[in-house]
Amino acid sequence: MSGEVREGLLACPLFGGLTESAVEHLAEITEVKKAHAGDTVIREGSEGDQLFVILKGSVRTEKLTPYRDPYTVRVLKEGNFFGELSLLDRDIRSATVIAETDCEFLVVGRDRFLAFGDRYPDAGLAVTRRVAERLATRLRRANEDVVTLFSALVQEIEQRL
Numbered sequence: 001m002s003g004e005v006r007e008g009l010l011a012c013p014l015f016g017g018l019t020e021s022a023v024e025h026l027a028e029i030t031e032v033k034k035a036h037a038g039d040t041v042i043r044e045g046s047e048g049d050q051l052f053v054i055l056k057g058s059v060r061t062e063k064l065t066p067y068r069d070p071y072t073v074r075v076l077k078e079g080n081f082f083g084e085l086s087l088l089d090r091d092i093r094s095a096t097v098i099a100e101t102d103c104e105f106l107v108v109g110r111d112r113f114l115a116f117g118d119r120y121p122d123a124g125l126a127v128t129r130r131v132a133e134r135l136a137t138r139l140r141r142a143n144e145d146v147v148t149l150f151s152a153l154v155q156e157i158e159q160r161l
Contacts, residue, residue: 005030008055008106011079014130022116022123029112035099044096048086049110054078057103062096075100084131087113 005027009015015026032055035041042048044064058077062070073095076082082097087110117124 002027004055005032005106008053012053012081012106014051014053014081014084014127018123018126019120022120025120026108026116026123029108029116031107031109033105033107035103035105037099037101037103039099039103041097041099041103041105042083042093042095044093046093047090048083048093049090051081051083051087051108051113052097053081053106053108055104055106057099057101059097059103060100062098063094064096070096084134086110087131088128 006023009023009026009030010018015023018026033052035057041052041059044062054076056078058075059082060075061073061082063073064070083093085091085094087108090110113124113127117128
């Protein structure tokens with residue numbers, strides 16, 4: 001299984017380009033978890049402390065509307081990951097993730113990742129930068145969405161006046 005764990009980590013965009021010894025150590029601290037189709041992997045509002053890399057299967061990410069109705073944000077497949085913010089802090093999960101199919105995940109816990117970063121500071125910094133880049137992309141997209149929504153609201157109000 002350790003070869004499969006190494007290959008799964010290397011296939012993940014967060015960990016590509018790490019040194020051989022860093023990947024070996026990361027593989028040692030990585031757990032393999034399984035979920036059946038329909039299982040909730042993480043729940044919106046719960047505290048997060050694990051990153052998940054999809055080794056096999058697919059998941060859907062759901063958010064709740066203000067009326068508590070779920071809507072699908074995206075579907076993720078093998079090689080994708082979720083929960084990366086939990087490597088940086090223990091904040092609450094921003095979405096629910098449900099297994100669409102039977103799944104197998106590589107799971108890295110926050111405390112183990114921080115210890116990994118202490119032992120391999122260059123690798124820890126590289127992964128943290130990739131998480132930060134992903135966050136920056138999401139923030140830009142959210143800002144664009146806010147401007148679009150605000151413009152639509154202003155237009156709607158103007159039409160009613």
